[in-house]
Amino acid sequence: xxxxxxxxxxxxxxxxxxxxxxxxxxxxxxxxxxxxxxxxxxxxxxxxxxxxxxxxxxxxxxxxxxxxxxxxxxxxxxxxxxxxxxxxxxxxxxxxxxxxxxxxxxxxxxxxxxxxxxxxxxxxxxxxxxxxxxxxxxxxxxxxxxxxxxxxxxxxxxxxxxxxxxxxxxxxxxxxxxxxxxxxxxxxxxxxxxxxxxxxxxxxxxxxxxxxxxxxxxxxxxxxxxxxxxxxxxxxxxxxxxxxxxxxxxxxxxxxxxxxxxxxxxxxxxxxxxxxxxxxxxxxxxxxxxxxxxxxxxx
Amino acid sequence: xxxxxxxxxxxxxxxxxxxxxxxxxxxxxxxxxxxxxxxxxxxxxxxxxxxxxxxxxxxxxxxxxxxxxxxxxxxxxxxxxxxxxxxxxxxxxxxxxxxxxxxxxxxxxxxxxxxxxxxxxxxxxxxxxxxxxxxxxxxxxxxxxxxxxxxxxxxxxxxxxxxxxxxxxxxxxxxxxxxxxxxxxxxxxxxxxxxxxxxxxxxxxxxxxxxxxxxxxxxxxxxxxxxxxxxxxxxxxxxxxxxxxxxxxxxxxxxxxxxxxxxxxxxxxxxxxxxxxxxxxxxxxxxxxxxxxxxxxxxxxxxxxxxxxxxxxxxxxxxxxxxxxxxxxxxxxxxxxxxxxxxxxxxxxxxxxxxxxxxxxxxxxxxxxxxxxxxxxxxxxxxxxxxxxxxxxxxxxxxxxxxxxxxxxxxxxxxxxxxxxxxxxxxxxxxxxxxxxxxxxxxxxxxxxxxxxxxxxxxxxxxxxxxxxxxxxxxxxxxxxxxxxxxxxxxxxxxxxxxxxxxxxxxxxxxxxxxxxxxxxxxxxxxxxxxxxxxxxxxxxxxxxxxxxxxxxxxxxxxxxxxxxxxxxxxxxxxxxxxxxxxxxxxxxxxxxxxxxxx
Numbered sequence: 096x097x098x099x100x101x102x103x104x105x106x107x108x109x110x111x112x113x114x115x116x117x118x119x120x121x122x123x124x125x126x127x128x129x130x131x132x133x134x135x136x137x138x139x140x141x142x143x144x145x146x147x148x149x150x151x152x153x154x155x156x157x158x159x160x161x162x163x164x165x166x167x168x169x170x171x172x173x174x175x176x177x178x179x180x181x182x183x184x185x186x187x188x189x190x191x192x193x194x195x196x197x198x199x200x201x202x203x204x205x206x207x208x209x210x211x212x213x214x215x216x217x218x219x220x221x222x223x224x225x226x227x228x229x230x231x232x233x234x235x236x237x238x239x240x241x242x243x244x245x246x247x248x249x250x251x252x253x254x255x256x257x258x259x260x261x262x263x264x265x266x267x268x269x270x271x272x273x274x275x276x277x278x279x280x281x282x283x284x285x286x287x288x289x290x291x292x293x294x295x296x297x298x299x300x301x302x303x304x305x306x307x308x309x310x311x312x313x314x315x316x317x318x319x320x321x322x323x324x325x326x327x328x329x330x331x332x333x334x335x336x337x338x339x340x341x342x343x344x345x346x347x348x349x350x351x352x353x354x355x356x357x358x359x360x361x362x363x364x365x366x367x368x369x370x371x372x373x374x375x376x377x378x379x380x381x382x383x384x385x386x387x388x389x390x391x392x393x394x
Numbered sequence: 395x396x397x398x399x400x401x402x403x404x405x406x407x408x409x410x411x412x413x414x415x416x417x418x419x420x421x422x423x424x425x426x427x428x429x430x431x432x433x434x435x436x437x438x439x440x441x442x443x444x445x446x447x448x449x450x451x452x453x454x455x456x457x458x459x460x461x462x463x464x465x466x467x468x469x470x471x472x473x474x475x476x477x478x479x480x481x482x483x484x485x486x487x488x489x490x491x492x493x494x495x496x497x498x499x500x501x502x503x504x505x506x507x508x509x510x511x512x513x514x515x516x517x518x519x520x521x522x523x524x525x526x527x528x529x530x531x532x533x534x535x536x537x538x539x540x541x542x543x544x545x546x547x548x549x550x551x552x553x554x555x556x557x558x559x560x561x562x563x564x565x566x567x568x569x570x571x572x573x574x575x576x577x578x579x580x581x582x583x584x585x586x587x588x589x590x591x592x593x594x595x596x597x598x599x600x601x602x603x604x605x606x607x608x609x610x611x612x613x614x615x616x617x618x619x620x621x622x623x624x625x626x627x628x629x630x631x632x633x634x635x636x637x638x639x640x641x642x643x644x645x646x647x648x649x650x651x652x653x654x655x656x657x658x659x660x661x662x663x664x665x666x667x668x669x670x671x672x673x674x675x676x677x678x679x680x681x682x683x684x685x686x687x688x689x690x691x692x693x694x695x696x697x698x699x700x701x702x703x704x705x706x707x708x709x710x711x712x713x714x715x716x717x718x719x720x721x722x723x724x725x726x727x728x729x730x731x732x733x734x735x736x737x738x739x740x741x742x743x744x745x746x747x748x749x750x751x752x753x754x755x756x757x758x759x760x761x762x763x764x765x766x767x768x769x770x771x772x773x774x775x776x777x778x779x780x781x782x783x784x785x786x787x788x789x790x791x792x793x794x795x796x797x798x799x800x801x802x803x804x805x806x807x808x809x810x811x812x813x814x815x816x817x818x819x820x821x822x823x824x825x826x827x828x829x830x831x832x833x834x835x836x837x838x839x840x841x842x843x844x845x846x847x848x849x850x851x852x853x854x855x856x857x858x859x860x861x862x863x864x865x866x867x868x869x870x871x872x873x874x875x876x877x878x879x880x881x882x883x884x885x886x887x888x889x890x891x892x893x894x895x896x897x898x899x900x901x902x903x904x905x906x907x908x909x910x911x912x913x914x915x916x917x918x919x920x921x922x923x924x925x926x927x928x929x930x931x932x933x934x935x936x937x938x939x940x941x942x943x944x945x946x947x948x949x950x951x952x953x954x955x956x957x958x959x960x961x962x963x964x965x966x967x968x969x970x971x972x973x974x975x976x977x978x979x980x981x982x983x984x985x986x987x988x989x990x991x992x993x
Contacts, residue, residue, distance in 0.1 A: 126416065129423055136426055146431035147519045172431070194420045203428075210431055239428070239523045253433030261436060298521050301430050308433040318442030324474025337445060337471065344446050358518075365517035374514075377495045381439060384447030384487075388498035 128190045132200055135182040139207055142175025146210070173214050179207040198232030201225050202240040209251050213258070219251045242298055246289035246305065252282035253309035260316035265325070271316050275343075282309045297361055303354040310347040311382040314340050344383040351379045351390050359393045425523040432519075441480060444487035445470050456490040463490075596625045599657050620667045620686065624659050627687025628652060632694055651697045658714040659690045663722055670726070688732045689721045692741040696748050713764030717744070720768040724775035731778075731785065738785045743774065746787030754800040762821045766828055770796060773836040781836065792832055798854040799831050800824065802861060814917075815868030815877070823878035830882040831857075834889035853888065856895055859906030860884040867913035871930045880909060880939050887943040893951040894943075904956070908946050911960045912938045915967040925971045937978045938963075941985065949989035958988045 149172075183204050191197050208222035226247045233241045252274045259266035259274070274282050286306045293299040317340045320328040328336055355376060358367055372392045380387045447453055448467050457464040466483045469475055475483055600621050632652040663686050693714070709717060725731050725740050733739035747767050770792055774782050781791050803824050807816045819827075831853070864877050884905045888894045894905040902910070916929050916938060928934060942959060949955040966981045 126419060129419055133423055133426065136423075136428065140427075140429040143429035143431040143519070147429065147515065150432055150435065194416075196420060196423060199424050206428075206430075213434060239521050240424075243430070250433055257434040257436075296524075297517070300518055301432075301521065304432055304518065308435045311435045312433065314442055314446075315436060315440050318440045321445070321470075321474065322441035322480065329473070333471070337442070337449070340442050341446055341449070367517055368514050371514055371518075373495075373499055375518075377491075380495075381491055382435070382443060384443035384445065384450070386447070386450055386452050386498075387491075387495045389450070389452060 128186050129194060129196065131182060131186050132191065132196060132203075135179050135186075135200075135203055138175050138182060139179040139203055142172040142179065142207075142210065145172045145175065172210065176207045176210045180204065180211070183207070192232075198229055198234075198240060201229035202233060202244060205229055205244065205247055209247060209254070212251065212254055216258070219255065222251055223248060239296075239298055242289045242293050242296075242302070245292055246285050246302055249282045249285035249289070249309065250305055252285075253305060253312060256282065256309055256312035256316055260312045260319065265319060266316055268320075271313065275313055282306075295357075295360065297365055299357050300354065300361065300365075303350060303357060307347060307350050307354065307379050307382075310343050310350065311379070313343050314347075314383060317343070344385060347379065347383045348385055348390060351376060351385070352393075354379075355390070356393050427520050427522050429520050439484055439487055439491075441470055441475065441483065444483055447487060447491065453490065453494060456486075456493070460486050460490060462486075596629060596653065596656050599653050600625065600660060620663055621660060624656060624663070624686055624690060628656055628659070628690045628694065631687070631691045635694070648694075648697060652694050654711065654714060655690055655693050655718070658693075658711065658718045659686065662715050662718045663689075666722055666726070684732060685722070685725050685729065688740060689718060689725055689744075692721065692744040693718060695736070695741060695745060709764055716764040716768050717771075720771040724771045727775050728778050733785060738787070742785070742787040743771070743782070743790065743793075746790065746793060747771070750793055750797045751800070753797070754804050762825055765825065766796070769829060769832050773832050777836050792835055795831055795835055795853055796828060799828055799857060802854060802857050803827060807865065813865040815865045815870075815872055817870075817872075817874045817877070819874050819878060823874050826878050827881050827885070830885045834885050838889055853885070856884060856888050856903045856905050857881060859902040860909050862902075863906050863910045863913055867910065867917050869917055871926070872917075872935065873932065876932050876935050879936050883936070883939050883943055884909065887947060891947045891951065894947070896951070898951070899953045899956050904946070904951060905943070907956055908942050908959065909939060911956065911963055912942050915963045918967075921967075921971055924973070925967075928970055928976045929967065934976060934978075938981070941978060941982045945982065945985035945989055948986075948991070950992050952990075955989050958990065959985065962988045 183200055186200055188197060188200075191200055205222045205225035208218045208225055212219035212222060226244050229240070229244050233244060235241060256271070256274050259270055273280065277283055279285075283306060286302055286309070290299055290302050293302060317336055320336055321333060355372060358365075358372060358375070361367070362369075373387075376390050376392060377387050379385075380390060445467070448457055448463070449471075457467055462482070463486045466475065466479055466486065469479065470483055629652075632648060636648050667686075696709070721740060721744060731740040731743070733741070736742070737745075744767075747770055751763050751766055773792055774790070783789050787793065803819045806818070807813055835853070860881055861877075864872070864880060868877065884894075887905050887908075888903075894908075895903045898904050899907055900910075916935060921929065929938075942963070946955060946959060949958075962981070962984045966977075966984065970976050
């Protein structure tokens with residue numbers, strides 16, 4: 096039996112409402128853990144935004160734009176990273192594994208633990224453990240998460256170098272050299288591996304900035320043996336140390352050029368402002384004492 | 395009152411929507427943008443950075459330009475700076491750096507103004523899971539479209555009389571619903587979902603194609619049948635192949651290609667089906683529509699079977715239409731080309747044509763390749779038994795001859811050789827010669843049968859020798875277009891008289907000897923400029939070669955005839971060299987009289 100047009104329209108409206116009701120009911124009943132993960136992502140993003148605002152000297156504008164909405168002043172990203180870890184701890188691992196999101200959770204956990212390392216150094220180790228677990232789940236190559244996990248040891252070591260460069264006590268030169276090693280236990284190799292895996296995706300820009308941050312910390316850590324003057328680093332020994340810093344600087348100059356090239360290649364797709372090229376070049380050049388004119392901006 | 399069918403439909407649709415919404419929610423969570431923090435770095439400049447800056451040869455100048463800097467720098471590199479000295483040293487570093495940055499910039503750089511508005515850095519710190527160019531990223535929107543279409547089809551299938559099947563789009567949907575009814579979706583869904591997704595894409599492709607070609611729509615049921623048959627046949631075949639593909643990129647490529655093939659199939663087959671439905675929708679003693687699905691699947695296979703050729707680039711939408719059109723026509727005339735052996739019949743032939751032509755990609759640009767494929771398919775259909783014995787592509791005479799011809803035309807002139815004519819053939823030249831080779835070979839089926847084993851070798855030898863003469867005798871006045879016409883004339887001559895392949899005087903086929911005689915006179919270096927003006931015109935070269943080959947074909951075709959040709963050519967061209975006017979009629983008559991005639 097076929098329906099007439101009016102009956103059909105009336106019935107169809109009811110059918111659509113009914114279908115949507117079923118869909119909403121089914122969806123609402125099983126997505127709590129996904130929502131918790133999303134909340135953790137949001138909190139982490141706020142911490143990272145604050146961190147980057149410190150880096151780029153934009154705390155005030157980020158606050159006035161409403162992006163940074165709470166915390167004490169001067170604000171600390173630590174609160175956000177700690178909260179991220181607290182929220183992630185609420186997630187039911189089994190449920191989120193079934194949805195295929197365990198990798199996403201572990202990646203976020205590793206990133207938050209890494210950034211907590213500045214305040215609680217044990218968290219660096221925890222971050223690397225989470226990374227090992229995350230790599231078991233994050234199998235899709237070319238993805239941000241996998242690339243970040245490849246780079247994470249480099250990021251952790253870059254922050255460890257920062258700790259050496261800014262700590263209260265004079266660092267051991269052997270610790271600096273260990274972090275600066277080009278082998279798999281050094282900071283640079285994980286970045287290089289990640290850049291290779293990134294295959295010219297936008298994240299390459301982040302990774303190159305990460306290497307530069309490591310080099311900047313390396314130069315600064317070496318500088319601690321000069322300023323204030325150190326009795327063991329005088330005369331030839333001091334010149335030798337300046338030569339070591341110059342080698343890092345030369346390396347950094349190459350990295351800045353590569354960073355600018357990557358930015359140029361992706362300028363259109365990422366809508367990068369032209370002015371950003373000079374700002375970025377000068378920002379890094381000043382950290383290493385490079386004459387800006389020695390790093391041409393690629394066209 | 396809601397009918398029971400509608401209730402069942404609504405429950406099914408609700409469950410599907412919930413499943414899809416959850417999938418989308420998960421994927422979007424995974425793909426969510428993350429702000430990535432950098433490792434910590436200090437903002438204030440350091441003494442070591444200042445030392446490195448002033449130690450650079452290019453910035454040593456600041457040591458003298460800035461008052462008090464040099465002693466500070468010397469102390470910094472020597473015994474070290476006191477706190478107050480350090481502050482001054484770092485201030486001078488900032489100033490010098492600013493001067494340096496301004497010099498390197500188009501605009502003045504001021505201290506403390508190195509940062510940009512807050513959003514300028516966003517692209518450097520916010521990253522999604524997949525880059526936009528990443529082929530592996532999930533195509534979420536496409537999935538949603540697929541779902542909407544799927545629910546729409548469910549609705550149409552569940553509720554009788556919901557669409558007007560006589561309309562243009564109604565026929566498309568109706569065709570799909572009919573095809574879907576025969577497929578066990580439940581069983582397929584337990585393993586994978588590619589078929590469902592592919593089907594959704596094909597529905598859209600069909601709607602768009604029919605929208606683009608309103609002429610396809612008639613009041614009869616043939617369009618509906620065609621769409622149903624093509625969609626079902628293609629998607630079942632492709633979904634199997636998608637499962638076998640090893641990477642997500644390969645899977646996506648296959649689906650894209652299948653969609654393109656499907657569009658071509660509907661628009662190409664559509665017109666044929668409308669004019670001859672019995673022929674295209676039913677093959678005698680075969681399941682309905684096997685002809686169409688076979689051609690479609692053969693073309694889909696091109697993507698899998700061909701590693702050397704970028705199939706999608708070579709066969710664009712137009713090229714694919716040409717190929718499918720010709721394949722359908724050929725198979726419709728010769729249903730025996732449909733075989734179960736995928737390496738034979740139409741499957742093997744289409745794959746072999748693409749493979750053979752792919753070897754000559756330098757010569758056959760994408761716009762030519764589909765045309766050559768069409769010529770080969772058409773001629774195959776006309777002389778199937780002679781050209782395509784046993785339906786085995788390895789024994790396809792035209793394909794072999796085509797390959798040899800292309801190899802010859804694309805062969806580069808060896809570097810350092812003393813050959814005078816070094817031009818390369820263009821794609822148009824290649825097409826002219828190929829067309830002649832294919833037409834002439836196909837037009838002489840008896841010749842093909844008699845010389846089956848050696849035909850390609852002989853033809854290639856004749857062409858090779860003719861080209862050798864052209865390269866040796868010609869010069870830059872000879873265009874590649876005319877050289878191609880000379881080769882074409884050679885092929886036609888050989889097709890007319892097989893004796894042109896014999897070696898009568900020198901160690902080359904007679905056809906090449908004739909060209910040698912003509913070219914040795916035309917391109918003689920000692921010819922006065924006025925004579926060259928007359929004899930090296932394009933029409934003069936083709937006339938001289940054409941008349942010589944024609945008259946030789948009517949002669950005894952032996953060494954004596956060749957000697958007479960040489961004598962008459964010399965005589966005729968000497969007249970021109972001496973200031974006379976070129977007279978092709980006189981040349982033709984003199985050859986008619988001088989060349990010995992068979993008894």
